[in-house]
Amino acid sequence: xxxxxxxxxxxRHLHQVEEPVLNDIxxxxxxxxxxxxxxxxxxxxxxxxxxxxxxxKQEISNWKTTK
Numbered sequence: 001x002x003x004x005x006x007x008x009x010x011x012r013h014l015h016q017v018e019e020p021v022l023n024d025i026x027x028x029x030x031x032x033x034x035x036x037x038x039x040x041x042x043x044x045x046x047x048x049x050x051x052x053x054x055x056x057k058q059e060i061s062n063w064k065t066t067k
Contacts, residue, residue, distance in 0.1 A: 001009070017025070044050070 014022075
């Protein structure tokens with residue numbers, strides 16, 4: 001079964017899943033998403049894709065509205 005078929009199968013049958021199983025699936029997906037974000041962040045650090053503290057402060061100050 002390819003990726004699209006798997007997604008379609010899950011989508012078609014998700015309404016049949018009981019709450020305890022759905023809670024488990026949800027928790028696992030959140031964990032996997034968080035792990036992917038951590039790996040992406042670690043990769044950014046390794047590749048030197050960083051922003052300086054001063055640049056961040058300047059960007060935030062640009063967000064502030066003036067009265």
